[in-house]
Amino acid sequence: MDKMNRETLMEVFERLYSHYGPQGWWPGETPFEVIVGAILTQNTAWSNVEKAISNLKKDGPLTPEALFRMDETELAMRIRPSGYYNVKARRLKDFVRFLFENYGGKIEEMFNEDPRILRERLLRIRGIGPETADSILLYGGNIPVFVVDAYTYRVFNRHGLLPEEISYEECQKMFMENLPKDAGLFNEYHALIVRVAKEFCKKGRPLCRGCPLEGI
Ligand code: SF4
Missing domain, CATH: 1.10.1670 (Endonuclease Iii, domain 2)
Incomplete structure (x- = not known):
């Protein structure tokens, strides 16, 4: 080698x-939208993710608060175009819960964390593997991984x-x-x-x- x-x-x-x-890369109006996209794009084409994100935005901006408040069944229905929607709804809910529990629901706070610690923490969320964690860090947080x-x-x-x-x-x-x-x-x-x-x-x-x- x-x-x-x-x-x-x-x-x-x-x-x-x-x-x-x-x-x-990565298309998204906000870092949070980039993160949602990184979770939704697992095992599916980006065009399906775009449809799911547009469904999530139909009643207002896509924010951590909006997803935190949204019922998981409703969330699953909206992200249906991205496939594996029940599993992905749980992943999004787990991520948003993690964000509120550790960083007060603030994406900027999360990215102020030491990147190595943040990566380890992201990897502890169910369904977030190395590729998704690193996509979140790089494309959501502009962190060089x-x-x-x-x-x-x-x-x-x-x-x-x-x-x-x-x-x-x-x-x-x-x-x-x-x-x-x-x-x-x-x-x-x-x-x-x-x-x-x-x-x-x-x-x-x-x-x-x-x-x-x-x-x-
Ligand atoms: S097709 Fe693949 S293996 Fe062939 S030159 Fe391109 S990158 Fe390399």
Whole structure:
């Protein structure tokens, strides 16, 4: 894995960025909306999340207070388009309860927490795994943590830059140790990996010809 160095990682980034440009992640009017999106997007397409979020906003702004007060059954009905709606309603309720119990319901207070402590606490909420916790930190809080997902493994493994058997934390460490700790860079980098994986580096067969990463 000696090729996983800063130079290679920056070349990957630069190729993707010059091919695709900025990705504008993560769409959301507020950090809280970004967090709701990060929970709802588990196992579903973003277009379904957008429908669910728009249902949540139909009677007023999407705030922690609004979700705290909303009955769980009503919440589940509104987020139905995102799939697994009962499970996701419970997750959202658990998150909002956590926010009120620990940070007075204030997102800004939550992000003022030491990021390592906050990450550990988020991981203790049922249904929030490393990818969701890190998406909340990076895209909701602009905190420089690298988000890893199945697309990241696929692209970098196919280029011989990541082994098959590697944990989430080990994989994340390889990126964070080799890249400047910059939330803007991490934000774009993850979004660009998702884009190239969806368009070229497909699950069954990669479409290497014409891919911006061809030859790396
Ligand atoms: S499609 Fe081919 S060149 Fe593109 S990222 Fe996947 S393995 Fe690399």
